[in-house]
Amino acid sequence: MTDLAPISPFDASPSAVARIARRAPVDWTGIAFLTGLAVVILLPLVVTAVWAFAEVWRFPAIVPQRMGLGYWQETLSRHDVWQALWLSLSITTTVTVISAAICFPAAYAFARLDFPGRNMLFLAFLSVQAFPKFGLIIATATIFLTLHLIGTFWGVVLIQLVGTLLYMIWIPVSAFQGVDRRLEEAARDVGASPMRVFWSITLPQALPTLFAAILITFVNTFYETDAAWLIGLPNVRTMPMVMISFINNALEVQYGAVLFVFLWVPSFLLMLAARRVMGADAFAKGFGG
């Protein structure tokens, strides 16, 4: 394999892609995957979506006995749903941006630099996810109470920011770890400055993983409720808080189904966008090596 090393992994040559494409004009594997996923992923979602329009649907009917837009009207005419959506997007964006700003440099340090307590500190981030929240409620609440952050936008941002630390450090560390060091050394040998090495060798290789971390963080933060309940109530009500209070222990599945379908479209677009940066080679080409 050593003889292959000099080939930069990110300049997946268009010819290579074309060669694969030529070999398989019809993407049978893709169609097989698509069919499988359609059944496994889409079927439950479609059933949920149909519920959003169903007013009465009882076994053994294949389609609902009575359909209507009643639940849609009732849900979407609520002022708080729109307010919550906007609030959620603001909080989530703020958290993700701050988290990336403080965590990515830290992840780089953990992956590349040597400093006292490195392994210990790195391992310690585990406690963000591994220790159940209920044991920490009183202590956390006390801290936020003394700072007068209960029920505020920034209080929720702070508590959710802490929740992102693990993903935003551990995932990028594996990215910086996986960067081919020989390429960096080669670039440095031919006289590239450290900054140029970072921008044109290290970052492009790590970027797909960094995007994965950002995407995971964004979505997880958007749907996070445990911390948001504790710190946000009674003033801050995010979208999933509204959703869960509709869904949980509600006799009608419809409210939840409506809100869920309502969030479908933006999610699907986000997914397709993610493909551009994370998926095959579109991204690498964009950066041009």
Added chain:
Amino acid sequence: MIAALRSGAMGGRLSGLLLVALPVALLIWLVLWPVLQAMVGTVYFPGTGFSIASYTYFFTDAYSLRNLWLTLWVTALTSVLRVVVAMPIALYLRFRTGSIAALVQALALFPMFVPSVLVAYAFIRVLGPNGIVDTVLVALHLPKLMSPYLTPAGPIIGLVWDGLPLTLLLLLSGLGRVSIASVDAARDLGAGSWTLFTRIILPRIQSSIIVTLAFNVLGLFSAFTLPFLLGPASPEMMGPYMQRTFSDNADPLNATTQAVITFAFCAAFGLIYVRAIAKGRKGTA
């Protein structure tokens, strides 16, 4: 970053500490300190002194041990299933472009946007008793499905479904570092698919696989909603068990003890990841 790189050459002790300072400070202030307080609270009691009675109770209580055991095997099985399901999709997505691949990816990542409560509802409506699968089977005059709802298989199916996107994303981002050119070159030299996978792809995504497993273990150990809504009443997974001990039994001491024990298991797995990272660093340094 520039400073980091420069001093990286000189040892980087100080700049390393500076770069990690902010997240570490947040961590100590809002997580480590409260966690430490909680842990100490399970062994030290003001006025009476030290006692490990709650730990002794846990490890001698057959019911608690059965719950721990269930959590361990559900975690192991679910993690393996997730990787086994996600890996072929990830490989396909890495080496294919085009609109079908884009759709496959969008679909496979979709469960990420579905909150667990809704997964449970969808599950009940589809695979549950007299759900849509039963409805279709009955319409075709076939016997009804043995519903996995409220059986041990219920939460596992739900968890695999729910966790597929995270696993896929992490594997895919790891595969991003495997160059198509190197795979192509090896194939031109006559390497078969299996050889390609084990010799060229696997070694490059090792750290991604380990981080995937680590996150799976973390998430599964504290999984609450799906085991609770879809699984049998007993044995319980640690997530619902801790919650029940804490609020229904109003027993924070034993609940925190259970939390510390789960935490220890997760930390053990975390250690494997940290060691892998340390090894990788030495290997390339």
Added chain:
Amino acid sequence: MNRREFLMAGAAAGLVASTRFAAAATRLDMYTASDANISDFFNNVVKPAFEAANPGTELNVVIARPSAALDAVAQRALAALSAKADPQLDFIEQYEPMLPAGGIEAGLWTDFQKADLANYGAVNKLAIQTAYGLPYRGSQVLLAYDATKLPREKAPKTFADLAAWIKANPGQFIYNRPDKGGSGFNFVNRVVHEVSGRDPLKFKVDNFDQATADDVLGKAWAVLNDLAPSLYEKGAYTAGNTASLQLLAQGAVTMIPAWSDQVLQAIAKGVLPENTGLVQLGDLALCGGFSQAVVPTNAAHRDAALKLADFMLTQEMQTAVIEKLGGFPGVDWSNLPKALHDKYADVIPSSIPTFPSGEWTKAVQDGWYRNVAPNISRT
């Protein structure tokens, strides 16, 4: 009011739109984790009436479902008590005052007996479990069944009938885990009553004793384990009241225990079909329960919260509980108009057996997990 100011300054402008409420003189933060019918009741019935009676006070109904969210808020109030901070919580419409652990000892909840509520004397004595919770509405568990599969005249009238029916119709009955919802819990409690001589008064908040518990509960587990193989999936238990109702709605089971108000609402909304039968056991009714409202002692608007508590006990609100909510009153029937009593006499029993919270409840719930839940045969 310094937290309100802070809130205004701290939140990015326009992001926390609800801060505009800060304009009201007093905003009473009332929390509920109950189902939608209760939060609707507070928004549509209680709020306008209370605000009209108390000008300058605004009732802010905060929905905190699931109950874990409410637990977090109660814990936060306990933390606020020792930090001497504002818990941002004035009133919880229904909460177990025994929680959070150590709360009562720390003085978290207001003692209603000493709170000088004008209407406290009217409260139904049997409904009072503790001085820290104010019972203002009640409901009862009964059996709901699919009348297309079980003719109304054949519905069980005694516990023995019920047990016989369950065994004769394997797979057609399910109850939820007792800690996850009152319908399953009170079914289990009915078994406890059955094996201890059908006298609900034997169990009181303060008379728990381990020896009696071992004896009585041991017998109850035997009865439940005997029924288990005849339950849905040979001993499966749903995760809550709603999950049981859904199995009934899907036609997967024929009979479940259910809360009266919830099942009536489900029928009204079309979740359950019109031909759902309801029956109460005649030898001893299934238990009911009363919602306990609590007020933290450190609430920023404790006086207004106590006014609300008192207001909930007025004839006007108690009548609304019966007529608008389909619940039972928290006050004694003697304090309500005779005409109302006569109108509902057939539907609502004047006394409801209850099961004490605290030690007995814990013993039943945890004991059930350890002794009944694991005995499942999948063969």
